[in-house]
Amino acid sequence: MKLTPVGVDIAKSVIQVHWIDSETGEITNKAIRRNKFLEYFANRTPCLIGMEACGGSQHWGRCLIAMGHEVKLMPAKFVKAFNIGNKNDAADARAIWLAVQQPGKAVAIKSEAQQAVLALHRMRQQLLKFRTMQINGLRGLMAEYGEVMGRRREVLDKAIADVLARLADRLPAMLIDTLREQWMRLTSIDEQIALIEHRLREWMKQDRSSKAIAEIPGVGLLTATAAVATMGDAKSFRSGREFAAWLGLVPAQTGSGGKVRLKGISKRGDTYLRTLLVHGARSVVLHVREPGAWAAQLLKRRPKNVVIVAMANKLARMIWAVLAHDQQYRNGDGNASAI
Known part of the structure; x- marks a missing residue:
């Protein structure tokens, strides 16, 4: 049975839907409130629903599959080629409707457990960025006062105590205390990264x-x-x-x-x-x-x-x-x- 293609443009509050009735040729392009979205598809015959792979698409994809629909998530770059006019919700939904009918590799719809693992990876990456920013910020601030240190974390940990001791004779205590606190925060970030890796390791033992x-x-x-x-x-x-x-x-x-x-x-x-x-x-x-x-x-x-x-x-x-x-x-x- 050929499924009716439907284009869905996801947003935070309003979701745009575009599809054409195969029997009457009637074009539907309407906005639906977020809390009414699943209700709109609850009593419909199975459809081929296309969405951009973006924030929230995995959740909606799982919900629609549970209702019996087929869901195809597509990269935004693939969909963009079909939007030939001005960019708005209606045009985006129409572009998605055109794109879902074309051959192409869909983005995998993941389980909630798989998404949870990826969420841990994203948070770990964020902590790594925070740690790097913190180290570079400390090095830059102390370079303003003539204290230049190497780029590696080991060099910073080895030298910063002596550097702060030398700067304490010249700079206000409020700055020295704040620099020391920022340095000590690095240990807390290290512990958070290690805890995430421990949780990933425990999950891998069961997978x-x-x-x-x-x-x-x-x-x-x-x-x-x-x-x-x-x-x-x-x-x-x-x-x-x-x-x-x-x-x-x-x-x-x-x-x-x-x-x-x-x-x-x-x-x-x-x-x-x-x-x-x-x-x-x-x-x-x-x-x-x-x-x-x-x-x-x-x-x-x-x-x-x-x-x-x-x-x-x-x-x-x-x-x-x-x-x-x-x-x-x-x-x-x-x-x-x-x-």
Whole structure:
């Protein structure tokens, strides 16, 4: 049975809906209040509902699937190509309605548990940014008074006590006390990051998929939990190559007149997971005594960074193979520093 396509533009308070009745040709493009949105679809025959993958789309997708509808989440970049006029809610809903009828890889609809894991990753990343900002802020403030320190956290911790002692003779006590308090806050941030990693580790012990891919050299706690949560259902990808391409770990293409040229990696898909895979691949290529015959041969004829990205592509394909075929990793080539 062919499902009626419906375009839905999500917002905080008002949600725009666009669809065309296949029998009468009547065009519906109306705004619905947030608290009436699910009620609007409750008694309808199953539809193919398209939405941009944005804040709240995972929640609405799960609710609509529970009602029997089919939901397709699409990247905003894909939808934008179909909005050819002015940008407003009605035009966006119409663009989504056009986009949902086109072939394309949908964004996976995740379970609440998978979203919870990704939420922990996002909060950990935020804390890392706060810590870096705090360190750079302290270094910058003390440089204003002639005290210059190295960039690393270890250098700051080693030198700051003596620096504050020297500055205490020249500067007001209120500033010295505040600088010391800001330095001590770094320890609190470290503890919060460690606590999040502990919770991720406890979740991974209970999750069979995460434990399986964590056996792959170069895949550790962060990469394993993020990969399982981001991918959703591994079988939604036809192959490991498609999964690697979805993450942007393949060359972008440009061409005209029958000539196609390969550029750098496309960098499509999830930036965070791609970054973790690249760091994991770097640990395999640069820090493992014997990275394997494949990597060794590639290093002889290609630059290191190219080999690292190729290894990240290989890691992505191995992750897909383990999850899609429900198998254990069976290669004993060395031990990598896992990310």
